[in-house]
Amino acid sequence: MENTTYVPVPGDFELLTDRDITTDKNFASQSYWKGVATHFFHNRRAVVGLVLVLTIILLAILGPMLSPFNYDQIIRAADNEKVVAKGIAPPGTSEGPFAGMTFLFGTDDLGRDLWTRTWQGARVSLIIAFVTIFIDMIIGMSYGLISGYFGGMVDNVMQRIVEIANSVPRLVIVSVLAIFMPKGMGLVIVALLLTEWIGMSKIARAEMLKMKEQEYVLASRTLGAKSFHIIFRQILPNTIGPIITQMMFSIPTAIFTEAFLSFVGVGIMLPQCSIGSLISTGFNNITTLPYQILSPIAVLALQMLGFNFIGDGFREALAPKLEDM
Numbered sequence: 389m390e391n392t393t394y395v396p397v398p399g400d401f402e403l404l405t406d407r408d409i410t411t412d413k414n415f416a417s418q419s420y421w422k423g424v425a426t427h428f429f430h431n432r433r434a435v436v437g438l439v440l441v442l443t444i445i446l447l448a449i450l451g452p453m454l455s456p457f458n459y460d461q462i463i464r465a466a467d468n469e470k471v472v473a474k475g476i477a478p479p480g481t482s483e484g485p486f487a488g489m490t491f492l493f494g495t496d497d498l499g500r501d502l503w504t505r506t507w508q509g510a511r512v513s514l515i516i517a518f519v520t521i522f523i524d525m526i527i528g529m530s531y532g533l534i535s536g537y538f539g540g541m542v543d544n545v546m547q548r549i550v551e552i553a554n555s556v557p558r559l560v561i562v563s564v565l566a567i568f569m570p571k572g573m574g575l576v577i578v579a580l581l582l583t584e585w586i587g588m589s590k591i592a593r594a595e596m597l598k599m600k601e602q603e604y605v606l607a608s609r610t611l612g613a614k615s616f617h618i619i620f621r622q623i624l625p626n627t628i629g630p631i632i633t634q635m636m637f638s639i640p641t642a643i644f645t646e647a648f649l650s651f652v653g654v655g656i657m658l659p660q661c662s663i664g665s666l667i668s669t670g671f672n673n674i675t676t677l678p679y680q681i682l683s684p685i686a687v688l689a690l691q692m693l694g695f696n697f698i699g700d701g702f703r704e705a706l707a708p709k710l711e712d713m
Contacts (some may be wrong), residue, residue: 434701440694451507528588537597636699
């Protein structure tokens with residue numbers, strides 16, 4: 389059978405640029421993080437959590453500024469007369485030492501404005517949580533990635549250290565720190581730094597074990613890339629999603645831990661305030677002035693609820709189910 393070769397002639401082919409090409413936007417390609425954001429904002433609980441957290445952060449920043457009193461200021465009748473004379477405080481009660489004032493959350497047993505103290509306490513709790521979780525993320529992420537990447541004896545030794553650190557109760561660590569450190573914000577931060585990095589390291593190590601045998605990692609090794617370049621420049625960006633999710637769940641844990649330590653008297657001390665110290669003071673006066681405990685408990689509950697909703701939203705957005713796509 390004779391072989392024939394087809395010779396193209398003008399008109400057989402047409403340039404694509406000369407056609408009217410339309411793109412189906414529903415299936416248009418999008419970046420990974422754009423897809424994550426799309427799934428996140430389609431999750432109603434995640435959006436509710438984000439609104440709660442942003443509202444609390446905004447009130448923690450601006451709330452104390454909206455009151456004419458400092459968080460540690462004991463309000464007396466003379467102060468009341470000055471404030472009313474300046475027209476700062478809105479009209480309120482007409483009798484008593486606080487005539488002419490309105491305190492939205494009331495005052496404590498020493499006459500300090502609970503509105504200012506509540507949002508000042510929320511500010512302190514958020515600062516402690518964000519600072520400790522950020523530092524713990526760096527420590528735990530680096531520790532877990534290095535442990536998982538090198539494996540072998542290095543991984544065994546590093547994981548035994550994690551097990552020893554994880555076996556020591558947090559209350560024991562706090563008790564030892566209280567002997568050598570003054571009570572306050574520094575003690576709470578150090579206590580959280582010594583305990584919260586462990587969860588981060590486990591997540592980072594698990595992600596490293598999944599990714600270190602990927603083709604792009606093997607190609608980088610073949611081309612002579614150094615280990616720490618592969619760990620922090622190539623593998624780390626691909627593990628940041630689960631670590632962010634872990635951070636969102638660790639923040640309410642840090643807030644609750646700070647509240648617990650302040651409640652038992654080894655955290656934030658008077659006249660400084662935090663959510664935990666306010667709950668402790670309100671609990672001591674719960675039989676005579678029960679309203680004092682309501683505002684700090686409500687803020688603590690909303691903080692933890694909001695961050696947990698955000699964490700759930702990130703977890704579902706990073707690994708969406710097939711029916712959600």
